[in-house]
Amino acid sequence: MVRHFLKDTDLTPTEQARVLRLAAEFKADRFSQQPLSGPQTVVVIFDKTSTRTRVSFATGITEMGGFPLVMDSGESQLGHKESIEDTSRVLTHMASAIVWRTSAQEGLEKMAAHATVPVVNALSDRYHPCQILADLQTMQENLGDLRGKTLAYLGDAANNMAHSYLLGGVTAGMNVHIAGPADYQPDSTVVQEAHQRAGETGATILITDSPEEALQGADVVITDTWISMGQEEEKGQRESIFRPYQVDSGAMAQANDHAIFMHCLPAYRGFEVAADVIDGPQSVVWDEAENRLHAQKALLTFLLEESITR
Numbered sequence: 344m345v346r347h348f349l350k351d352t353d354l355t356p357t358e359q360a361r362v363l364r365l366a367a368e369f370k371a372d373r374f375s376q377q378p379l380s381g382p383q384t385v386v387v388i389f390d391k392t393s394t395r396t397r398v399s400f401a402t403g404i405t406e407m408g409g410f411p412l413v414m415d416s417g418e419s420q421l422g423h424k425e426s427i428e429d430t431s432r433v434l435t436h437m438a439s440a441i442v443w444r445t446s447a448q449e450g451l452e453k454m455a456a457h458a459t460v461p462v463v464n465a466l467s468d469r470y471h472p473c474q475i476l477a478d479l480q481t482m483q484e485n486l487g488d489l490r491g492k493t494l495a496y497l498g499d500a501a502n503n504m505a506h507s508y509l510l511g512g513v514t515a516g517m518n519v520h521i522a523g524p525a526d527y528q529p530d531s532t533v534v535q536e537a538h539q540r541a542g543e544t545g546a547t548i549l550i551t552d553s554p555e556e557a558l559q560g561a562d563v564v565i566t567d568t569w570i571s572m573g574q575e576e577e578k579g580q581r582e583s584i585f586r587p588y589q590v591d592s593g594a595m596a597q598a599n600d601h602a603i604f605m606h607c608l609p610a611y612r613g614f615e616v617a618a619d620v621i622d623g624p625q626s627v628v629w630d631e632a633e634n635r636l637h638a639q640k641a642l643l644t645f646l647l648e649e650s651i652t653r
């Protein structure tokens with residue numbers, strides 16, 4: 344059976360822990376495993392602009408002995424002259440895996456349904472699971488065992504990052520606090536799934552409109568841009584709505600003394616995060632960015648191994 348990674352709960356708690364252990368091994372020795380030697384090709388498709396995702400996947404695939412065939416969606420027939428289903432059938436006869444950064448989660452699901460090789464969600468409008476693997480690796484490096492630790496996310500709680508922090512965080516056994524305005528709360532179906540997974544791991548979940556409540560006992564404080572791609576026309580309105588959720592020194596002071604600050608980047612200083620926080624001693628954003636490389640190499644290795652052995 345081929346294994347895909349379309350959302351965070353596609354990995355069980357045990358499997359997630361296995362991927363994170365492998366990510367640490369890759370970080371200690373970047374060329375320790377080369378499961379794509381040949382080289383085998385991994386198709387990496389971008390419907391949206393990217394820096395960290397593009398560089399980390401291209402670099403990681405190369406370090407694993409493979410060839411990253413990086414394409415912008417406008418360079419292919421995908422979704423224009425050829426259906427997702429037919430594109431999937433073509434690519435799986437030529438490549439060892441497919442990585443896609445796109446808008447609609449539905450497209451990824453269609454791609455995976457017709458693929459005989461692993462399909463990886465490199466970002467969709469609903470989830471950003473590869474980012475969360477890198478974030479969990481970064482948290483482990485700074486906090487050790489994550490079970491029972493508390494993650495506090497402030498800002499747009501209806502976006503893909505909030506959804507993936509919910510699912511990925513509780514899978515790791517973390518207590519997940521999500522704070523956002525009442526009209527920008529996580530999708531109820533995602534919250535329900537997070538509660539189901541939390542029941543397996545003993546994690547707890549708090550969804551609130553109070554940043555102060557979310558920050559209590561936090562070991563990790565996280566935020567994301569208030570204005571994602573496609574929301575530029577709402578800039579003024581969104582800045583006003585989310586201003587109370589800015590992570591500044593006052594917000595960090597409400598968390599635990601040892602709390603770290605994380606942001607998936609790009610960050611906008613003076614908006615969702617103050618400059619003295621992201622550039623301060625509690626910030627681990629640059630390690631977080633690097634860990635995209637190691638976590639994604641571990642993920643691809645896991646998916647390839649599982650797809651062969653099952």
